[in-house]
Amino acid sequence: MSTTETPEPVSTDVTYIGRRTLASNGKLGYAYLEGQRTRYYTAPLVTGAQIGARITITSPADEPDVYFSKGPRGPRIAGHVTDVDEPTLTAWQVADRAAYQLKADADASKRAAKQAAHLEQHIEALTHAARPLTGAQRAAFARYVEDRIRGW
Structure with a gap:
């Protein structure tokens, strides 16, 4: 052993x-x-x-x-x-x-690229929502979206 x-x-x-x-x-x-x-x-x-x-x-x-x-x-x-x-x-x-x-x-570049893709989806959704609106309604809608982005 x-x-x-x-x-x-x-x-x-x-x-x-x-x-x-x-x-x-x-x-x-x-x-x-x-x-x-x-x-x-x-x-x-x-x-x-x-x-x-x-x-x-x-x-x-x-x-x-x-x-x-x-x-x-x-x-x-x-x-x-x-x-x-x-x-x-x-x-x-x-x-x-x-x-x-x-x-x-x-x-930071990777996060920005992901954020841009995410943002693009939101812009596409807003564009889709504005399509059936008349010219005056689109202007009011654009103003509304801008105010919401600014936090007003």
């Missing part, structure tokens, strides 16, 4: 450098520096972490690309970088804001 020991999990410190647009799908990702390598995740390791935060992640010894996301071995903020110069930190913050703004603009 042999007993096999499970290897101890491995802890690694990564530095949060902000949100970035992922090249693979264009969605917003979260970038972390691990030594000289940048790793991207689709969700933040720790919610509310500031740019430059050092985060300790724990991985199973036999799977270094997997990390524990919850529980006592989940990611934890271990401090803030002190060995990074101010221009680099500022560059991380600017890149983070730019990626966030791109995502916000794309979301």
Whole structure:
């Protein structure tokens, strides 16, 4: 009867450098520096972490690309970088804001497109309602609709 020991999990410190647009799908990702390598995740390791935060992640010894996301071995903020110069930190913050703004603009465009389609349905309904009206009735109806839009 042999007993096999499970290897101890491995802890690694990564530095949060902000949100970035992922090249693979264009969605917003979260970038972390691990030594000289940048790793991207689709969700933040720790919610509310500031740019430059050092985060300790724990991985199973036999799977270094997997990390524990919850529980006592989940990611934890271990401090803030002190060995990074101010221009680099500022560059991380600017890149983070730019990626966030791109995502916000794309979301706003999608909402506007949906809203325009929705608005077009209402305009079509008003046009259909005004068809059987006489010229004077249409003018009164247009005035009524305009007043309702203005909230009068």
